Each structure stands twice: as C-alpha cells, then as structure tokens.
Amino acid sequence: MKKYIPNHIENKWQQRWGKDNLYFTDLQKTGQKFYCLVELAYSSGDLHMGHWFTFTMGDILARFKRMQGFNVLLPNGFDAFGLPAENAAIKRGIHPQDWTMSNITRMKQQFTTMGASFDWEKSTISCLPEYYRWNQWIFLKMYEKGLAYRGKTYSSWCPSCQTVVAEENVEAGKCWRCETEVIQKEVEQWFLKITAYADDLLWSEPPEVAWPKSLRESQNAWIGKSKGALIKFPLAAQKNQFIEIFTTRPDTIYGATFLIINPEHPLLKQLLASKHHQEVAEYVIQASKKSEQERKENKEKSGVFTGSFVTNPLTHQQIPIWVADYVLPGYGTGAIMAVPAHDQRDFDFAKKFGLEIVPVIDSGQAEQLAGLPFTGEGKLINSQQFDDLTSKKAAQEITDHLHSLGLGEHQTTYHLHDWSISRQRYWGTPIPFVYCDKCGLVPVPEKDLPVELPYKVDYTPQGKPPLATAEQWVNVDCPQCGGSAKRETETMDGFMDNSWYFFRYLDPHNEHKIFDQELISKWMPLEIYIGGAEHTLGHALYSRFFTKFFHDLGLVKFTEYAEKRLHHGLILGVDGTKMSKSKGNVVNPDEQVKLYGADAIRTYLAFLGPFDIVAPWDPNGVGGVFHFLERVWNLQDKVSKNEKLSKEDYYQMHKTIKKVTDDIETMKNNTAVAALMEWLNFLSKKTAVSLVEYEKFLLLLSPFAPHLTEEVWQQLGQAYSIHQQDWPQAEEKYLQAAEVKIAVMIDGKLRAQLVIDYDIVNKETDVVSQALKLEKISKLLLNKDLKRKIYVSGKVVNFVTQLT
C-alpha cells in the first residue's frame, strides 16, 4: 500500500470535482432544501486561517446535509468594493479594479485548495455592474419611500481616508480601517432612514429566529428605545420662549432643580447676554476642542451657569440653566431637566456646584437617608397633587397634565441614528442621482441603471470625491428637463453591498429583476448563517433592515432572513495573540497545506474545540490530526471482506454513527472528530477490520477529510463519489453494549464497579443484589445500617447508610 501523501491526491480530486461540477445545486429541484451561508470574504487577496476556519465549518455542515439527502446550497462570493482596494491601489499604482479582480482569481484558487463544496455558479462580486446596479435600484426604491435622503449633520470624519466613517465603525475614537483618530465635521451627505425600522428591528423575547442572545441584546441596546416625555420649560426672561427637554422620568419633575443644555445647543447664543458671557463662551470653546473620546473618558462633571433661568412648569420656581458637556447633542433634545435626588450624574453635578437637591420619590431605603441619589421607582412625595402615586402612574398623569397645559407630550426616543451611507471615495457604488441647475436633485431613472463606475479617474485623495475628476462622466443631461446637470460624485458605503448579497446568490445574473421572487420564497429564509460577532451592530443589523424593507416592498414574505445565526471563534497565532503581519505570528494556510494537506487542516480546525472557540494555532495539534488521518489511511491493510462483526463491533459502530450525526447537526465538530478517533482506536486493536466498518468510517469522516476519503473510497473499488453517498444510519438495536459497567457507591462515594449483562440492566433487584455480593461492598457495609438503596438504570447503585 502507498503512503498517505496528501499532496499526491488532493489536487487530483479538486480538479475532478470541479470538472464534474459535483457541487452544483439545482435550485429548481424539489425536496427539502438547506441554504448554508457563510459571511463572504473581502477581496483582500489572501485567504487567512480565519477564512479557513469559518468556511470549513460551513462546508462540513453542507457536506453532511447533502449526504442526508437535503438539496444543499453553499454559495460564496466576494465583498469587493471598499477602501482597502483603493488604498492598496494608491500605494502600488495599480487600478483598484485590476487589483481586486486579480485578488479574486487568486482567492478562488485558494478556496479550491480548501476542498470546499462551493457552488461557484451562485456567486456575486460586488464591484461588478451586474451586482451593484441593484444597490442603485434599492437606493432609488428607498428614495421613493422617503427612506433615502440628503441631510447635514456632524459626522465622524477620517482625515486619512478623506471620508465619513459610520458611528459603528469608529473604534475607540479611531477609524476602523486605518486607525487614524476621527474628527467631528459637519458634512452634507446621504442617509438611509434605518430609524424608521427601529421598532421592527427590536428583538422580542423569545426571538422569532435562533440568533445569539448576545447579538440580540446588543442590537436592542444599540437601538436604545426609551419611553418618556418632551417637556417645555418656559424661559424666565423672554415670554413664549421655551427650552424643550426629554426625560424618561417625568414623575420626578418636582425634583427638577436646574436645567442643563449641551455646549452646542442652538439656544445658547441667545442666552449669552448676561454677565457670565465670558465664562460660558470659554467653556463652549473648551468643550468643542475635546474629542468625543475625551468627553466620554473624563466622567468628572464640568459646566458653567449661563446666568439665565427657566420656570419649572409645575413647581413654578425659577431654576438656573447650566451648560455641561455630559449632556450630549445627539440624543433627545440635547437638553435635560436635572433631578439630582434621583439621577447619579445630576447628583454629582449638583454636589460639585452646590445646587439644590429635592427628593420627590420615597424609596424607603437607606441610601436616600444617607443623602445618596435613589434612581429606582417608588411613591411620590413633595409633588403636590401627585403625592402618593407610584412612579409609573405619576409619569402618565404628569405628562397628561403637562399636555393639557400645552407644555408636554409623551415621546419615545432611540439611540439608533440614521445610516450615513455616502463616502467621498472612488471604489464603491455610484449613487444614482444628478444635480440639475433647474430641477435640483433628480434620481436617475430605473431604466438608465446601472450608473457605471468610470474606470479612468484620479482616485488619489484631494479633499474632493475622486469621481469629480472624471469630467466626461460627471456632466450629463438632466433626466427630467434634458438640461445640463452633474452626477452625484459620492459612492455608497461598502456595507450597502453586503446587506443583501445572500438574496442575489440565488439569482446572481438576473438582468431584469433584483431576484426571482419564487426562488426566494423557495429558498429563504436560509437555514444557517455563520459569521463574526464583530458584525453585530453593522452588517447583522443592516441586513435585517434590508430584509424588512424588501418585505414592505412586497418582494419577500418573511421579515427575518436567517433561521439561525452562529458566531464563529477566532484562531490566534502560536503565541496566543491575534494574528497580525506586524507581529509576525501569522499562520499561512497555504504553507500548512503544503506541510499537512487540506484534510488535516480542516479536521484540525474542527477538532480544536467548540465552534466559538478563541484559541491559538497549535503546530503539534495539526500534527496529531495528521497522524490520525494517516492511521485511517493505513487501516486499509487490515480490511477483510469476510470479517464477521461481533455484538461489540456493531455497538461501537452504531454508537459512533449516532454521536457523529448528532454532533455535526449541532455544530459540535470537535466531539464528532473525537468519536471517530475513539472508534479508530477500537478498530486498530482488532486483528482485522470488516469492509462494512471501514466504509462507514470513511463516510462519517468524509465531511471533514473529503480528499482522503474519496481516494480510499476509490481504492476500495466503490462507486464515485463518496460525497454523493447516503449518510450512515444508526440503528437502535445495535446501540446496546453487551455488558454494562455500573458504579457502586456507598453514601455517594465510588467504592466498586459491577459488570452486568445488558439483559438485566432494568432489573433493579438483580443488579442491587449482585452489587451487595461484591466482596468490597459487603465488607464495607458490614457494621452499617442500610437505610436506602438507589439504582439508576445502567449507571449507578448507591447504598445510603447515613441520612441527614
């Protein structure tokens, strides 16, 4: 027999599978479908170990389901637009498109060496017009529905990338791509009104689909729905002028002893007519200098008195207006009523500046007696006609009362902001709008899509969008009046591309529609979506938003696109830290393939630990798995066609079939591989192995090691391909061992073992009397008073002599 040398067989089978189109999925076929989705890769040019890990897990599940008779779709595509392409191109002088497309060619080759069962006919590349024209189409539809609009706000701006960075892509005050500190800059840009879906995006309990709890709770927190009231506080000096505040605790209004506005508040200029002018102006300047990050980090309260007063609409007292940067411009109305007795921050502020503290909720608790703020709910005090009401009731009644005075209303606010989608860069989907001198902003008609990205532009950053340099492209006739107009030169955020790609996988080349609705209703929602937890507040939220939008357009019938989402783990470098080029601890999959072959790497990644594991790459571990595969290969020597199976042989075989089946189903690949190793250890001890056993073994191993199993399968003279065989079935009648080991305990402590025939496993009296006869047990029980006998079928006998 030949030695197991992966490099001699893997390439051969990869080519054969490709030639035979073995993993082609007929979407029209009837029968149960299984759509297995893995988050698509960015076309960076190199497949790293993280890709291997994630895609291998998807591939194992897909292969398993296919053998179980499901019509499985395992597609793959490329996230191809975005800054890295543009930056790499600027650095190396290659056009982003050429850079991207050659990367994709290379990565496809790397994906092939993985031996994964992708159906490459169902694939998308986001930088191709046949894909991004539908980004434009979606954008126009959103515009039609009032969900895409042009707005002006302060946004995080990356000076290095020369573009707006979405809030959820700002990490610790730095740009997620280049790690330059972002600044706040007022820019006009396109927004998608994701806030219109805030309530729809909130997860209910229990959830409609099986998505991770951590994701659901993070998304809910990010959406940040809170109910409260808008209340107008009349300015003391000017009649009919108000400061409007938002509060979640209108019940505490009688305790509002001052009011705070943020330093950027529009009313502030008006208020600066007092003697405090200088001090306030200085504070505002100081606050504007602080970066968002500093403001958040420094929790020491700061602020100044404006010199002006408002009237508390219910106590009718004049209360001072302060400016403080702990009140944020982007939330609520940017102004608060401060209730120091019942809010920690207001309390800290009041203490620091010696402001009045009036308790209005009776907590009956010690903190309050000790003069600390009580932030919970309770019964009202010091609140005139509302005294003795509970917080909940009072909140309702006080808001209603304010409403009748024309000074308040019920209000719900959200933390979620609209999605700023325009980028002042080249390598992205052109936004399909033109600016006409006569007609203003005009959408490009649907029939004129796609608005193709011009190839020839100057994409080096100069403070204006690169597309503005493509003059021929920019100057167009207005679709409405035919007069001269200019194209929008901003492009779309790359997150737009990957918010809906899994719909397009099902119908990637459709020229007439975004997708065929019948195909979608047949194949979606998809069964499982494997991806990273880092996309919780980005991609995983946007894609749900798009699905709900498609639903409202009448394109799809469901409101969640994936029945299940699973977060994958992370493979660290050998040193236990995150792999990075600068640290030089990157484990290159291509090199590992050369050393051990794809099968060993796949199986090692599966065996490493639970699916969500964060663990370092262990070179010895791969070696161990390679050794396992080698032993499987060498077992051929022992195979005999005539070998009869004992009861124990059948038991081991079916026990393993059951375990591997259950484990792959629940994505516990590590214990599935361990079960195969155990069975191999058992088979290796036998003098001969039957063909039946060996075949079953190969079938069970085939999702993990597709090349080796295919090769041995062929050598055994079996029909091609092993990957088209039926998955083995565990039979109940074989799932009983011949003998059962029972633990015998006295007072819960293990004292002996009893081996019984399987036949008497359910006969309690027989088992107990056999246990009592054991020499060791009878000796230990000699002078003891046996109070209870407990028998757990097939597991344990416990003799209790002491009852507490």
Place this chain on the structure above:
RNA sequence: GCCGAAGUGGCGGAAUGGUAUACGCGGUAGUCUCAAAAACUACUAGUCGCAAGGCUGUGUGGGUUCGACUCCCACCUUCGGCACCA
C-alpha cells in the same frame, strides 16, 4: 459602571443531576534500531503508602440532593461588547 459569555490536568478541551478529566497535544518508560527519527506498547490530576488501599480535587464561600463541573444564592477572576442616552 452596565450587558453578554466563561472559569475543569502541564496545554486545547470532554462530561441528559449519576464512575470528573473522553479525544488530542506534551511528558515518562519500553519495543524496534549500530544510532536517531518514525511507528508501536504502557503509564501520565494532586497526595499518603512497599502494596492493597485511602484522602483531596472542576475559581471562592454557602445551599438543595442519596448523589452537583452540572441546579440555587453570594462573591472573585478572565474574555467579548457598550451609550455619562437624561
């Protein structure tokens, strides 16, 4: 601070409330060899003991139970996430 997940050998990790440490790595000894590597075999939680055997052990302290890694309460630590959100 808040939210989420998790703490088990030298290491990665197994265990429907029922014999803790499966499987793999690493280690020790042996077989084979002139030797080494590879392969194979045995052992490998700590501790007392020549042994038989005992005791202690799943982050800490309590609790429930005949029996707890598993369930409950309190605490500690680590990892991941977050928004001074009124």
